[in-house]
Amino acid sequence: MRIRDIDKENLVIEIAIDQIVRDGFQGFSMNKLAKACSISVATLYIYYKDKDDLIQKIGAKVALKFLGGTIKDFSPDMSFETGLWKQWENRAAFTMKYPKEVAFFEIIKHSPHAEAILDSIQEFSDFRAIMKQFIDNGLKNKELIPMSFEAFWSIAYGPLYTLLNFHTEGKSLGGKPFVLTKEIMKEAFQAAVKALKP
């Protein structure tokens, strides 16, 4: 009799993320994963059809957690500056709390699995709609200058991700030790907002 064991399922997810972040998709295998989790290969295949199925299912789980974290206490009706700052805070908090999941999400995002994963999540289209509404409101209220989406994104979030990368690595340029503080984040945020405002 097979019984669903949630603890074991969570262990599989945790170790799969570890292994993929460490070895990439190519170095990752169902056999290695089963061994590391001290479960039989058969047990692993009960839950996942193959490696791609596992990557997509775990990817969807992590993506959902990330999207949920990003829009926590956020509303598209916030003023542009308040809403964007909330986004920065949420994204920074998530990255600091779950560095491995974020590294995994980055690998997924740049892989051929990305589309399949995001399309499998209903919440992702809701998320896109919320963000679109937020940007539209900013434009309507003249809090934001019209520009191409990619230019907007690179200015609105690029500085944050550069700082978060420094933080995750523990060093900035030239190996200088670095810890991201709220003050530095605010400094970069204000410069970004200034660039986006009419």
Place this chain on the structure above:
Amino acid sequence: METDLQKIHIFKTNIDKIYPDCAINTTLSNHQDIQQWSVDCEDIDRVLRVVSEKLQPEIIISIINELGHECQELA
């Protein structure tokens, strides 16, 4: 709906590739007692996964053997 775990059968095989019109594909896809199946050809164990309410593992093994492939249940 989630698949009943008792109805999932897992086997180690030597099936190295699945083509649209290969014997494995036509036989398993057209079997009325098989709800779902897949082979992970990239894995070292070439794991066959079959979802079936009625079929016992021994029957599935004999089907695969008859098609000229090795097949043993993974516990």
